[in-house]
Amino acid sequence: MLIRGGMIVSAGVQGAVRKDIVVRNGLIESVSEPGAVEGADLAEHDATDRLITPxxxxxxxxGHANLMKGVAEAWTLEASLTHGLWLGGARNAETVYVSTLLGAVDMLSKGCTSCFDLVYEFPLPTKENFWAAAAAYRDAGMRVVLAPMVADRHLLQAIPGLIEALPAELRDEAAKFSMPPRDATMAAVEAIVRSRAELPSGIALALAPTIPHHCSEGFLTDCRDVAARHGLPIQMHVAESRLQAVAARRSYGCSAVRHLAKLGILSPNFTAAHGVWLNADDLDVLAAHGCSVAHMPASNFRLGSGLAHVRPMLDRGINVGLGTDGANSSDALSMIAAMRLASYGARAIAGSREGWLRAPEILSMATEGGARALGRHDGRIAPGAPADLAFFDLGHVDFLPANDPVNQIVTCADSSSVTDVMTDGEFRLRRGKFTSLDLVELREKVVRSTSRLSRATDAMRRLAGRLEPHVVAFADALASEPVGMERHVRAGAGAWS
Structure with missing residues (x-):
């Protein structure tokens, strides 16, 4: 295909420039001046009124949370984790497929073509359900890194002193929901990893031990060894909330990052998700090991976790990718919204405007930076890169007038200006319509799946609702311990560090 005359925006390109793009066999073959390519043997796509991004x-x-949009009103992270067992429980292969496909449709409709999906299933990850998630991404035409999200401690066991602080009747009920033994979980992970040759094209594997203090030291080193043996990336939630920073110091006598470094888990294949409560020493350690950070401003705002300080990460050369988090904590799965919140959030941090994130940096985080966190070296419009492209309507009100299209992607655009989305050189969204997915059928399946889940998880939901106020109160009290930094905007608070 010859895509003619679109204004392209990509890492390494200054501003938006008109180019012709030749796509062949799913890859970008060339990017050239308009009219330079004779397209006699190519189908043509007129993009003269389109802005094209990677x-x-x-x-x-x-992906497991896509059926949970809107369930959280005033949840903190710890409140959300209290509900974690039913959020990931009672899943069968059909429910996993529907939930994952719904998220893929959501992301594709907003210009997102690849993702890193941390899949949780309680009590154990199963090959059948994991492969159902892979099938959903295959059918949607999305590229994905799928990681079983695992731990050998749940929230109540992971926070020092929390179980003892619960009322006696809740303590007894909560004890019924223990995590499976470490060996059983690792055997389930190994079963998935050993069969990865069966995965469809464009789908890769990783590991996701969920949160450092939710994993025993032996469990973490098991994950490290499996990842090293099979060459898999690792992604973990690290220093997401203030309580996590306190719990790490209570548990290890050092930060979570220092603890992971001691265990040999940090490497260029490691991504720290959120990283809100990282200090300068933590960032130095991540930089020294070549790690990435996944920045989730929508979720951090939604759960009140705080403002991640991204500028010091970039200053140290840390690769930063942008993410949405799950639909239970950012709801819309919109990378466009994530870019805007990343921009605005950086401006809420005390200091000069030199620390603000600029539009080209944010666009790079949403494309090339994310690709690196997935272990890929694309996210660009350049020869040899996959033909994964998002097309924006330059006639849409978001781009009228098109004074600075790069800036306007971040400050003006929303999903209504996305007209077409291509992966592997094929249109998945064309003129605002999906080319191979029946959304009416998907909607009917979503209704059936959510109805079934509501019945199957009723007891777990009611128990979580009773636990939640006690967990949040204990977490708030514990998180009041000093951690040497501030990531919330508070009246009279000291300077950021």
């Missing part, structure tokens, strides 16, 4: 790369999401 497809966005979501560096962190949770």
């Amino acid at each position: 497809g966005f790369v979501n560096a962190h999401t949770h």
Whole structure:
């Protein structure tokens, strides 16, 4: 295909420039001046009224949560984790497929073509359900890194002193929901990893031990060894909330990052998700090991976790990808919204405007930075890169007038200006319509799946609702311990560090 005359925006390109793009065998073959290519043997696509970006790369999401949009009103992270067992429980292969496909449709409709999906299933990850998630991404035409999200401790066991602080009747009920033994979980992970040759094209594997203090030291080193043996990336939630920073110091006598470094887990294949409560020393350690950070401003705002300080990460050369998090904590799975919130959030941090994130940096985080976190070296419009592209309507009100299209992607655009989305050189969205997915049928399946889940998880939901106020109160009290930094905007608070 010859895509004629579109204004392209990509890492390494200054501003938006008109180019012709030749796509062949799923890859970008050439990017040239308009009219320079004779297209006699090529189908032509007129893009003269389109702005073209690399497809966005979501560096962190949770496919199992896509049926949970809007369930959280005033949840903190710890409140959300209290509900984690039913959020990932009672899944069968059909429900996993529907939930994952719904998220893929959501992301594709907003210009996102690749993601890193941390898939949680309680009590154990199963090959059948994991492969159902892979099939959903295959059918949607999305590129994905799928990671079983695992731990050998749940929230109540992971926070020092929390179980003892619960009322006696809740303590007894909560004890019924223990995590499976470490060996059983690792055997389930190994079963998935050993069969990865069966995965469809464009789908890769990773590991996701969920949160450092939710994993025993032995469990973490098991994950490290499996990842090293099979050459898999690792992504973990690190220093997402203030309580996590306190819990790490109570548990290890050092930060979570220092603890992971001691265990040999940090490497260029490691991504720290969120990283809100990282200090300068933590960033130095991540930089020294070549790690990435997945920045989730929508989720951090939604859960009140704080403002991640991204500028010091970039200053140290840390690769930063942008992500949405799951639909239970950012709801819309919009990379476009994530870019805007990343921009605005950086401006809320005390200091000069030199620390603000600029539009080209944010667009790079949403494309090339995310691709690196997925272990890929694309996210660009350049020869040899996959033909994963998002097309924006330059006639849409978001781009009228088109004074600075790069800036306007971040400050003006929303999903209504996305007209077409291509992956592997094929249109998945064409003139605002999906080319191979029946959304009416998907909607009917979503209704059936959510109805079944509501019945199957009722007891777990009611128990979580009773636990939640006690967990949040204990977490708030514990998180009041000093951690040497501030990531919330508070009246009278000291300077950021």
